[in-house]
Amino acid sequence: MKIGELAARTGVSPRLIRYYEQQGLLVADRAANGYRTYTEQHVERVDRVAGLVQAGVPTRLVKVLLDAEDAAERKDPTCPREVAAQLAEELVGVQARIDCLTKSRDTIRDFLVATQHEILLQDTPVPR
Amino acid sequence: MKIGELAARTGVSPRLIRYYEQQGLLVADRAANGYRTYTEQHVERVDRVAGLVQAGVPTRLVKVLLDAEDAAERKDPTCPREVAAQLAEELVGVQARIDCLTKSRDTIRDFLVATQHEILLQDTPVPR
């Protein structure tokens, strides 16, 4: 599939897809035209990247995270201690974000319930 | 307490504290000097704000979220339907971030375990 379709399916603009690639977060191969071509896998990847970026993870780290995921997938337990340490460190940052967001989520949810607007909640995955 | 101390206790630079105030995320009253003065409550508040911003929530929304929290705290169930709708919408964004971050967290954790670096995990709250 070409970049337009990928963009449509992920909701991420072509511009950004190219940007992510430029940052080394994505690898696309090229058709004879020079057009980038993508597979199904790329859809997931782009979603993932965009999600992380949206969640405040700088692209530089997104790369580290996803590289780790890839390595895990490939059953490639090659991991120099130094990289592991970096990951561990990033992990605490990620956890902190999760905690903070979770707290907000819960408060919002409680608040909506308290103000009798639970109806608006049907799309979020039930309190725990 | 003055801004310096607040900064020291939250790890957020004075510059940013002022910035947050300017964005309406914080309210500080002033001593006769003109110096901003803060209470214990502000420490928590600043932590919260910084956490959310770090987690990719734009200040404009942080305001909405925290205002809701405040309202909830004050047992002030005054909530025009429109605001509630906005909150509900923001809620799905927050949840999306949480999901994405959680997935990353888990993968990193699994990866570290798989590569025999569990030792580095002692500071994260145990895999569920």
Add this chain to the structure above:
DNA sequence: CTAGAGTTTGACACTGGTGTCAAGGTCAAG
């Protein structure tokens, strides 16, 4: 063959969150 839609690269611009610096006020210690 032509038109129109989609692609490529590259440039410019904007926004939001931050850092840093400058010029001047406040205050406590010596």
Add this chain to the structure above:
DNA sequence: CTTGACCTTGACACCAGTGTCAAACTCTAG
């Protein structure tokens, strides 16, 4: 009273993530 640490505001600057636009190319449909 002077000095040094801390505060005030305001400006300038930077980076990352995005949008948008332009010029040129490719392809498909008519």
